[in-house]
Amino acid sequence: xxxxxxxxxxxxxxxxxxxxxxxxxxxxxxxxxxxxxxxxxxxxxxxxxxxxxxxxxxxxxxxxxxxxxxxxxxxxxxxxxxxxxxxxxxxxxxxxxxxxxxxxxxxxxxxxxxxxxxxxxxxxxxxxxxxxxxxxxxxxxxxxxxxxx
Numbered sequence: 140x141x142x143x144x145x146x147x148x149x150x151x152x153x154x155x156x157x158x159x160x161x162x163x164x165x166x167x168x169x170x171x172x173x174x175x176x177x178x179x180x181x182x183x184x185x186x187x188x189x190x191x192x193x194x195x196x197x198x199x200x201x202x203x204x205x206x207x208x209x210x211x212x213x214x215x216x217x218x219x220x221x222x223x224x225x226x227x228x229x230x231x232x233x234x235x236x237x238x239x240x241x242x243x244x245x246x247x248x249x250x251x252x253x254x255x256x257x258x259x260x261x262x263x264x265x266x267x268x269x270x271x272x273x274x275x276x277x278x279x280x281x282x283x284x285x286x287x288x
Contacts, residue, residue, distance in 0.1 A: 143211035145204055147219035150211075153204040154226035160197045161233035164190060168240040175247050 145153070167190050174183040205227065212220055 143214045144207040145211065147215050150204055150208065150215065150219060150223055151226065154223055154230065157197065157199075157205070158226055158230045158233065160193055161230050161237060164193050164197070165233055165237045165240065167193070168237055168244065172240065172244055172247070175244060175251070 143150075167186055171183065171186055171190070174180075174186060208223065208227070212223065215223070
């Protein structure tokens with residue numbers, strides 16, 4: 140049997156960190172929806188920066204433990220195997236929930252963007268119609284001047 144790349148405790152610590160990172164992302168995703176609903180885009184940008192840092196941590200280095208887990212799993216203690224599987228399953232569920240919330244946020248932002256585009260187009264159209272029907276000033280007229288000569 141080959142020796143695992145990491146110890147039992149190292150695997151579990153890495154999986155717990157990953158799970159907590161997913162929980163934090165999910166919480167930020169929920170805060171993001173609240174910011175979208177209140178049109179607080181300045182705070183939304185700050186929140187997105189925090190989320191990016193967590194995503195960078197979540198992706199981790201190329202030698203991340205979940206990549207070697209499948210090959211090392213059978214060489215670890217049965218309790219580590221069970222706990223590791225449970226942590227990975229919980230993390231996967233958190234990620235699925237996170238993806239669903241992110242999808243909802245994207246749909247909400249897209250709907251708001253499209254509504255804004257329609258309103259701007261309507262406003263532009265209204266301005267063009269108003270300009271077309273506004274009488275042009277005649278040459279030599281005294282528009283708006285109330286001067287005694």
